Amino acid sequence: MKQHSFTAQLKSLAVVFGIALTFASCAKEDVAQNTTSTEGDNDKNLTTFVAGDETKTRTSMDYNSGNFYWEKGDYIYVKDDNGVLQKSTNAPTSKVAAFKYKVPGKFTANTSYKVYYLGKNSSGNSVTISTTHSQPAPNNTAHFGTAGDYGTATANKVTGKNQFAFELEHQPAYLVFLPYTSNTILHDCYLTKVEVSSDNDIAETYNFNSTTGALDASAVTDGKQIVLTTQDPTWGSTYYNGFPLTNSTASVTTNGAYMVIKPGTHILRVRYWVKDVATNVEGTITKILPSTTYASNTYYDMTANLNVRNYDGDHYYMWDAQQQYWYGYEWTKHLSGNTGQPTLNYTSSSNYAQSNSDPRYYNESYPGLYISNPATHTSCKDLPNANEMSWYVMYGDPHWDDDELWTTMGHLHKGGMWFKKKSVLQGEGHYNTELSADGSTDLRTTHKYYINSSSSINNSSLPSAADVGNYFYLPALGNYNSGQLYYVGYNGYYWSSSAHPWNSNLAYNLYFGRGNVRVGSGNRDLGFRVGVFE
Incomplete structure (x- = not known):
């Protein structure tokens, strides 16, 4: 199991505040830039939060290149001069490398402000690492926002400029499942889900205190287990039956699957659900992982040679x-x-x-x-x-x-x-x-x-x-x-x-x-x- 810190990648989201800001495109980004919004740049009731393309942290990840993107429906929250948690009025409508957020409220009284990314399903009062994840295609992390990805930061004023900048600290840990097999029987089967059970909570609901900015943990039902479904529910789609198991070595593009978990020290049992669609037999292949500390802001390669006894x-x-x-x-x-x-x-x-x-x-x-x-x-x-x-x-x-x-x-x-x-x-x-x-x-x-x-x-x-x-x-x-x-x-x-x-x-x-x-x-x-x- 390999671990990879996002210190130089995932947490380095520099978002700058400003009424107007010009930025150049990044040669490594192959997704069209989208910095438009429904609000005019001169709207004095809104502050522009620009997620610049010089950063590498958004809310989904490209495993091979290390690039990150904002996804459709990703909103941010910022505490304004009155201590009110303000939600951006807009969000991307598709996967983009950069985006101009518009946030109501005033940001003139202080040299720093609290900024939060609370996931896609948050109403601003909590964030939840869900017990159920769904990933419709291999090597796809667009579900991070609904699965429980969240981050916090302090935005500090840039000297001599009417701007603020911060690095978003993503708080969960991330598991990257990379199954492979040389068993010819399993080559005709599909990975339908990955079930992870722990000796302690790996799913969590965090209640957000908008006054103190604290995220207080509170247990969720079945918090010791997370199930990641690896199927596209669209009839006739390429991954309707699940991810293929045709690879004899680890291949993130063939069947790479991603899970968001609560950081901490856990003993994990991973059950790979495998189905033979010809016989309709579906069952599990189990791996037991020893006690390991899973750090926040870090992803872990969970390579697994799937074989049945x-x-x-x-x-x-x-x-x-x-x-x-x-x-x-x-x-x-x-x-x-x-x-x-x-x-x-x-x-x-x-x-x-x-x-x-x-x-x-x-x-x-x-x-x-x-x-x-x-x-x-x-x-x-x-x-x-x-x-x-x-x-x-x-x-x-x-x-x-x-x-x-x-x-x-x-x-x-x-x-x-x-x-x-x-x-x-x-x-x-x-x-x-x-x-x-x-x-x-x-x-x-x-x-x-x-x-x-x-x-x-x-x-x-x-x-x-x-x-x-x-x-x-x-x-x-x-x-x-x-x-x-x-x-x-x-x-x-x-x-x-x-x-x-x-x-x-x-x-x-x-x-x-x-x-x-x-x-x-x-x-x-x-x-x-x-x-x-x-």
């Missing part, structure tokens, strides 16, 4: 089998017909283990009722036992995630569950290998199920940005039943290392879906996932 198809097993469910028929072999491993829900193949002569068949060991029967083969022996899984269910604060994208066996999916990590549960005193979550039952020798269907599971909320490092994610990878694939993207099934103590055909497993999480038992011949929990 891929989960292989080789970790489905019957319980404690010696070989994986599709050994010899893996989907990567691209076998013809329905002979190989199914990769889509509700497709099937008959080439799965159907007797104990096949090393892919489950472990049939059963020493008797009430006797612990742990897995002995590599596939399952190191998995959490049933007791351990019960602690994840009851104390792991499970959160269903409808949106995080991932791939398996060549297809894009979403859906999974967040759980607290083992180390976190241990630190909280909520983990035990010998006893289950009730503190007295050993599931390895006693039949019992644990079900957690609390409302927090299905509220589609993620762990907070500050806490997400305490959690791990399990995708809903479904299962195989008699050679048919079921519920990828909807349910997760993960074997434990513990056979069921009351039934020779069952073994304990973790199951989860959108509405609940449970430790239960499944037939040993089912193809569930295996893997050590984080």
Whole structure:
């Protein structure tokens, strides 16, 4: 992440007061100058505030050149001799490099005056860094004024001239999102929005005190999150579906997106919303940024290599089998017909283990009722036992995630569950290998199920940005039943290392879906996932 100060660029807006002022055009500006107004220059009731072309700060930014512009509807406010906050009577009608503002009131009694830019939606009594931004095209900052850009300054009299000059200090910080990807699946997708969540407020309403000139912060609803929409709502427009993700290196012109945030020290979670318009699958790719101080008047390059986690198809097993469910028929072999491993829900193949002569068949060991029967083969022996899984269910604060994208066996999916990590549960005193979550039952020798269907599971909320490092994610990878694939993207099934103590055909497993999480038992011949929990 690179940061760039606007000290020599964004904050150097020199606006001069005067009844008449002549200025030359700047060779670097490629936007037509517009210094006209509806008021005559000789109107003695108005003072002319000229945003001269020798400056580089306006209210939108050209990322590549460093040039800045005034946008349509940008007004300024100035405190006059009577302490009244006066709003300019005019504003640009299009994007311009310079503009003559006309402001009512008298400006003769003092050698300095307070000047404010309060954004496009301000009535002069407040300014708001909004929780919603909208950018209709890449590398476009015209939305800064509505998103919450604001600035303050003191205008000082120029010696020997009937003029005042100031440098506008822009107060927010600015994030420049620069996503790219080498994943060919994502090259056909579009960036539809960028969602940023923080451990503290990044959106804010500032109440403006026209007497003292102070901007006093007051919290706004959902101030810890800002959503930037990256679509043009005009039907048929180039960016109607969003910004393209065709670039394998950062490119501000391809999909550069800008956000205004409250300066300060923040832990940020950035969720890039990506949509495959062909399949209508839309989900998120998440990046967690460590605590960083974001300074006012500074912009930060948020380069992000977008990739989705891929989960292989080789970790489905019957319980404690010696070989994986599709050994010899893996989907990567691209076998013809329905002979190989199914990769889509509700497709099937008959080439799965159907007797104990096949090393892919489950472990049939059963020493008797009430006797612990742990897995002995590599596939399952190191998995959490049933007791351990019960602690994840009851104390792991499970959160269903409808949106995080991932791939398996060549297809894009979403859906999974967040759980607290083992180390976190241990630190909280909520983990035990010998006893289950009730503190007295050993599931390895006693039949019992644990079900957690609390409302927090299905509220589609993620762990907070500050806490997400305490959690791990399990995708809903479904299962195989008699050679048919079921519920990828909807349910997760993960074997434990513990056979069921009351039934020779069952073994304990973790199951989860959108509405609940449970430790239960499944037939040993089912193809569930295996893997050590984080």
